[in-house]
Amino acid sequence: MLADLQLLADDLVRDDVARVTPAQRERAIIAALAQYTKDRPRRCVEDVVAEGGSQLAIPDGGIRVAAVEVPVGQIPPALLPASTWGHYHTPTGVCLILTRPLAAGDSVRLTLLRSHVLSAFEDTVPHGDREALASYAAAVLFDQIAATTSGDGNPTIPADAVNHASKPESFARRAERLRQRYYDLLGIDVRRTQPASAMATQPLAASDGGRRLTHFRRRR
Structure with a gap:
């Protein structure tokens, strides 16, 4: 506690x-x-009922969805491929959008990530x-x-000096x-979780649409 x-x-x-x-x-x-x-977000499994269509509301308080199971209760679980669903930002919040529409009343099991x-x-x-x-x-x-x-600064009296710095x-x-x-x-491992970056220079065409003199192709 x-x-x-x-x-x-x-x-x-x-x-x-x-x-x-x-x-x-x-x-x-x-x-x-x-x-x-x-x-280490908290993983919760929750069942929701679809209203129909390709969008599905995420339960209140959910950070994001880690897995989608539909239909519910099959062995092995019928987990949808990650390529068939994703998070979709709307003016009212974030929902799930699926490539396959759901029928109204379909039960969907979500593995939801929540705050601790x-x-x-x-x-x-x-x-x-x-x-x-x-x-x-x-x-x-x-x-x-x-x-x-x-x-904090060092005192001016040497007898009472302490290295405050x-x-x-x-x-x-x-x-x-x-x-x-x-x-x-x-x-x-913090080093492995840090994103890597790289910079590259893309040669631009001259103002007349041709090659720049400093970026010509060599002829053999």
């Missing part, structure tokens, strides 16, 4: 001087839950992922502490380690 995760995040931060307020901790847990939902819920009364986060979620929340808090202490870097490193711990506990 939420109280358990709050205590676990507090254990990771060890805020003895009360730099973190309860409101900041709450926002950090919300941010961590949003990231966790992005990486974490409160005092409901908790959809698997127990084995609690440490990862708390680690990400603690990383967010250490980022905030690093930003707060970045304005190293504090922001120390907190930032702890945030980085905890964020990496989150990915390690979930088994996510």
Whole structure:
């Protein structure tokens, strides 16, 4: 439940001087839950009734659909190929559009991805992922502490001098380690999930429609 995760995040931060307020901790847990939902969305199986036609409404609160089964109840399951359906954005929201129209009253089984819920009364986060979620929340808090202490300056009296300048870097490193711990506990390779990009230059024709002199074809 939420109280358990709050205590676990507090254990990771060890805020003895009360730099973190309860409101900041709450926002950090919300941010961590949003990231966790992005990486490990909750999978729910729900049956819906088609109204007929090639569009099918997605149940409220669904992020996206992972699988479509129609008709329902066959062995093996009659899963539609991914090439036969897709998400379609309309002025009123997102629905499914299918290449094969459905009859009114057809039952359709959807594997739906939803956001995780974490409160005092409901908790959809698997127990084995609690440490990862708390680690990400603690990383967010250490980022905030690093930003707060970045304005600290060294005192002018040498006898009381403390190296305050190293504090922001120390907190930032702890945030980085905890964020990496989150990915390690979930088994996510951040390097493999980063999109690759490439740039290419396409030769353009001259203004008269012919070849440019710097891009001619060699003759043999």
